[in-house]
Amino acid sequence: MSTMDVAKRYVELVKEQKNEEALEELFAQDAVSVEPVAPPGQDRTKRGVAEIRAKGEWWIQNHIVHGAEVEGPYPHDDRFAVHFTYDITFKPENKRFTMNEIGLFTVKDGKITKEEFFYPT
């Protein structure tokens, strides 16, 4: 698949909250996922699909999603960007807020090899 094909499919799945399917279908086994800062007690970089899946599961277990908007994809060569806006409650603190971030994805040989998230820390 071309970068734009991967990008469109990623956005299609994530809009339906099928992040797990996106990971299985579109990510390289050794893909890396990088946050701007390390979550408490975690590394900021996850290496490989298993670690990325575990991060996603942690996120789902700890948040209630009241609303989500996914804008994009915005391509440039072998990369694409996506703008995420989530209205969520962080369950451990019962704190509701809007999470606004950009994801930057790198594609190689039809698979996502890197995702990097951009947001104020």
Next chain:
Amino acid sequence: MSTMDVAKRYVELVKEQKNEEALEELFAQDAVSVEPVAPPGQDRTKRGVAEIRAKGEWWIQNHIVHGAEVEGPYPHDDRFAVHFTYDITFKPENKRFTMNEIGLFTVKDGKITKEEFFYPT
């Protein structure tokens, strides 16, 4: 200035449509600016502040801006992203449309050394 200081100042100036001031104040002299595709008759990469300024002047001369939204900045290490939404008319074709794109900026030694624009082509 830190990357976040540069990022905030960039967004502040661009929200006021002070792109020329942003270029003078925040960009390295040898900064590069890269579009996903080449505009007709132009190179997709502009090298140095003079070429970037000329691109900006071409853009201003050829568009009417009816409305603009600048969201961000979204930082990650030495880079930051900005989401631009412009309601514009392309004057040569008298065609009004919404331009929706992500800018990705790289900062080194307190100056923007690279800007890359992401949008469907």
